[in-house]
Amino acid sequence: MREQSSRRELKWSRLDNTANLFPVIATERMTNVYRLSLTLDEEIDPELLQQALDKILPLFDSMNVRLRTGAFWYYFETNRKPAPRVERESEYPCRKMEPQLNNQYLFRVSYYKKRINLEVFHVLADGMGGVTFLKELACQYLRLAHPEICDEMGDHLSELTSLNTEDSYLKNFRKGQPKGYKSEPAFHMKGEKLRDGAFGVIQGYLPLAQVKEAAHRRNVSINEYLAGVYAYSIYREYLHGAVSDKPVVLCVPVNLRPYFESITTRNFFAMVSAVLRPDQEDYTRDEVEKIIVEALRQQINKEHLEKLFSYNVSNQKNLMLRAVPLVLKKLVMQWVYQVSARATTTTMTNLGVMKADKAYEPYIKRFAAILSVSQGQNTKMTVCSYGDEMVVAFCTILRDVSVQKRFFRILAEDGIKAAVESNL
Numbered sequence: 001m002r003e004q005s006s007r008r009e010l011k012w013s014r015l016d017n018t019a020n021l022f023p024v025i026a027t028e029r030m031t032n033v034y035r036l037s038l039t040l041d042e043e044i045d046p047e048l049l050q051q052a053l054d055k056i057l058p059l060f061d062s063m064n065v066r067l068r069t070g071a072f073w074y075y076f077e078t079n080r081k082p083a084p085r086v087e088r089e090s091e092y093p094c095r096k097m098e099p100q101l102n103n104q105y106l107f108r109v110s111y112y113k114k115r116i117n118l119e120v121f122h123v124l125a126d127g128m129g130g131v132t133f134l135k136e137l138a139c140q141y142l143r144l145a146h147p148e149i150c151d152e153m154g155d156h157l158s159e160l161t162s163l164n165t166e167d168s169y170l171k172n173f174r175k176g177q178p179k180g181y182k183s184e185p186a187f188h189m190k191g192e193k194l195r196d197g198a199f200g201v202i203q204g205y206l207p208l209a210q211v212k213e214a215a216h217r218r219n220v221s222i223n224e225y226l227a228g229v230y231a232y233s234i235y236r237e238y239l240h241g242a243v244s245d246k247p248v249v250l251c252v253p254v255n256l257r258p259y260f261e262s263i264t265t266r267n268f269f270a271m272v273s274a275v276l277r278p279d280q281e282d283y284t285r286d287e288v289e290k291i292i293v294e295a296l297r298q299q300i301n302k303e304h305l306e307k308l309f310s311y312n313v314s315n316q317k318n319l320m321l322r323a324v325p326l327v328l329k330k331l332v333m334q335w336v337y338q339v340s341a342r343a344t345t346t347t348m349t350n351l352g353v354m355k356a357d358k359a360y361e362p363y364i365k366r367f368a369a370i371l372s373v374s375q376g377q378n379t380k381m382t383v384c385s386y387g388d389e390m391v392v393a394f395c396t397i398l399r400d401v402s403v404q405k406r407f408f409r410i411l412a413e414d415g416i417k418a419a420v421e422s423n424l
Contacts, residue, residue: 009078010077010078010080011061011077011078012068012075012076012077012078013061013065013075013076013165014073014075014076014167015073015074015075015076015123016167016168016169016170016266016267016268017167017169017170017267017309017312017313017316018122018126018169018267018269018312019122019123019124019266019267020073020074020316020333021333021337022121022122022123023067023074023123024330024333024334024337025333025334025337025375026096026097026121027096028096029373029397030372030373030374030375031094031095031096031097031121031372032121032122032123032372032374033094033095033096033097033119033120033121033122033372034094034119034120034122034127034130034369034370034371034372035093035094035117035118035119035120035369035370036117036118036119036120036127036130036131036134036367036368036369037115037116037117037118037134037366037367037368037369037370038115038116038118038134038135038138038364038366038367039114039115039116039364039365039366039367039368040114040115040116040138040142040363040364040365041114041362041363041364041365042114042145042363043113043114044111044112044113044114044115044116044141045145046086046088046111048141048144048145049086049109049111049116049137049141050083050085050086051144052137052138052140052141052143052144053083053084053086053109053137054082054083055140056133056136056137056140056157057083059157059163060133060136060163060265061078061163061165062124062125062129062133062165062265062266063105063106063107063124063125063133064078064079065077065078065079065106065124066078066079066081066099066104066105066106067099067106067123069326070326071325071326072322072323072324072325072326072329073326073329074123074326079103079104079105081103081104081105082103083103083105084102084103084105084107084108084109086109086110086111087108087109087110087111088110088111088112089110089111089112089115089117092197092198092199093117093119093199093201093370093395094119094199094370094371094372094395095119097119097121106120106121106123106124107119107120107121107124107130107133109137114365116134116137116138116141118130118133118134118137120133122267124266125265125266125267126253126255126266126267126268126269127253127255127269127349127351127369128255128257128268128269128351129264129265129266129267129268131351131354131367132161132162132265133265135158135160135161135354135356136157136158136161138360138364139157139158139161139356139357139360142360142363143155146363149359149360158356158357158360159357160355160356160357162263162264162265163265164262164263164264164265165264165265165266166262166264166266167264167266168256168257168260168262168264168266168268169267169268169309169312169313170313171260171262172256172260172262172306172309173306173309173310173313173314174306174310175310175314183339183340183342183343184247184343185246185342185343186246186247186248186249186342186343186344186345186376187238187239187244187246187247187248187249187345188345188376188377188378189234189238189345189346189378189379189398189403190378190398191378191398191399191400192398192399192400193378193397193398193399194396194397194398194399194424198397199372199373199395199396199397200394200395200396200397200398200401200422200423200424201370201393201394201395201396201422201423201424202393202394202396202401202404202420202421202422202424203368203391203392203393203394203420203421203422204391204392204393204408204411204418204419204420205389205390205391205418205419205420205421206389206390206391206392206411206416206417206418207388207389207390207416207417208385208387208388208389208390209388210415210416210417211225211226211390211411211416213415214411214414214415214416217414218289220289220293222350223252223296223350223383224289224292224293224296224297225289226348226350226381226383226392227250227252227274227292227293227296227348228285228288228289228292228293229285229289229407229410229411230250230346230348230381230403230407231248231250231274231276231288231289231292232283232285232288232289232410233403233404233406233407233410234248234345234346234403235248235276235278235283235288236406237402237403237406238403239278241281241282241283242278242281243278243279243280243281244278247275247276247277247278247345248275248276248278248345249273249274249275249276249343249344249345249346250273250274250275250276250292250345250346250347250348251271251272251273251344251345251346251347251348252271252272252273252274252296252347252348252349252350253269253270253271253347253349254269254270254271254272254300254305255268255269255352256268256269256270256305256309259302259305259306260302270305270308270309271308272295272296272299272300272304272305272308273295273299273343273344274291274292274295274296275291275295276288276291276292285410337375338375341374341375341376341377342376344376344377345376345377346377346379346380346381347371347374347377347380347381348380348381348382348383349369349371349380349381349382349383350382350383350384351367351369351382351383351384352384352385353385353386354367354384354385354386355386361387364386365386365387366386366389366391367384367385367386367391368382368384368391368393369382369383369384369391369393370382370393370395371395372395373395373396373397378396378397378398379394379395379396379397379398379403379404380394380395380396381393381394381395382395392407392418394407401422401424408420
């Protein structure tokens with residue numbers, strides 16, 4: 001497999017609309033790398049995991065690339081080097097991707113005991129695209145570790161695996177859409193930071209049935225329920241119920257695939273924002289939840305989501321802007337990002353319910369996800385479910401974890417018994 005990889009056909013492709021930003025803004029502290037992990041019911045054999053990676057990587061055009069710099073845009077080129085080496089986890093998650101130390105690849109695979117970790121530079125794919133690759137990597141590993149699976153399933157890709165690499169932004173955008181969002185300074189969670197290079201992770205393991213029941217009692221969806229608790233926790237722990245001239249802005253990525261019948265493995269999401277404006281004292285939890293829920297419901301619909309990404313794609317397709325050299329585009333993109341970064345307090349992303357083919361289900365015990373922090377967002381939250389369990393993960397570079405403590409305390413008051421672990 002390694003000899004074959006050096007003879008792969010050389011191809012190139014454009015970055016999708018969202019991906020164009022990530023190489024411009026990535027730094028040591030703001031890496032734009034996310035981690036997905038999958039836990040099996042057995043210890044990982046690193047050699048078999050390497051074999052699995054070697055075998056499936058050539059099939060995934062979205063991952064089997066290196067990033068190149070052109071005169072006007074970055075672009076992808078087929079990476080003819082061997083797959084990156086699988087390593088035992090020994091560092092904090094979501095470190096900056098260093099292609100020159102990784103055979104020019106923009107992802108890395110590690111393991112720890114029973115857990116497989118996939119870390120992805122966001123330029124390649126969003127969370128759902130990454131999940132597709134991780135699941136197939138795990139399935140290939142299981143086929144190697146348990147030949148009896150091949151007797152049942154055959155030695156081929158899972159039925160749930162997509163290899164589609166279309167740019168769904170370009171395919172679905174509509175011309176002439178106005179800017180669908182505003183950029184005003186938001187409240188930011190600040191405080192004493194962890195030492196340089198440190199990255200705090202707090203994960204809660206929740207019975208999914210209890211979360212569903214708690215959300216049902218409040219007549220909201222699971223996503224709305226968690227967003228409301230998170231926003232209220234920030235409001236109480238940082239603003240202490242006081243009036244603020246800056247709003248608490250909760251950013252929520254929305255997977256666009258179900259709205260536009262896409263199965264792409266590249267980036268295809270849009271960001272909506274729920275805004276809490278504390279213009280009076282002592283909002284109750286119910287009041288905060290109502291504001292957050294109404295904001296999300298108004299924005300998470302096909303028409304509004306289409307406006308959000310169509311405006312950005314229109315800028316990318318503008319002939320005058322396309323002719324501007326990359327070095328100047330980078331300056332403009334950095335400025336635009338600085339403005340948008342000031343407009344967000346934090347991000348909460350929910351990858352939803354993970355699924356696997358039945359033949360693999362008995363071997364897979366858990367999925368989880370972690371986001372890197374970004375400018376102005378020193379703490380973020382991710383949600384992921386599999387089977388009867390939900391995993392809520394907070395990543396942070398702050399020493400103060402009062403928001404996380406209040407979040408899990410509220411869940412406990414609602415009858416949700418969470419098991420919590422942390423590296424802090």
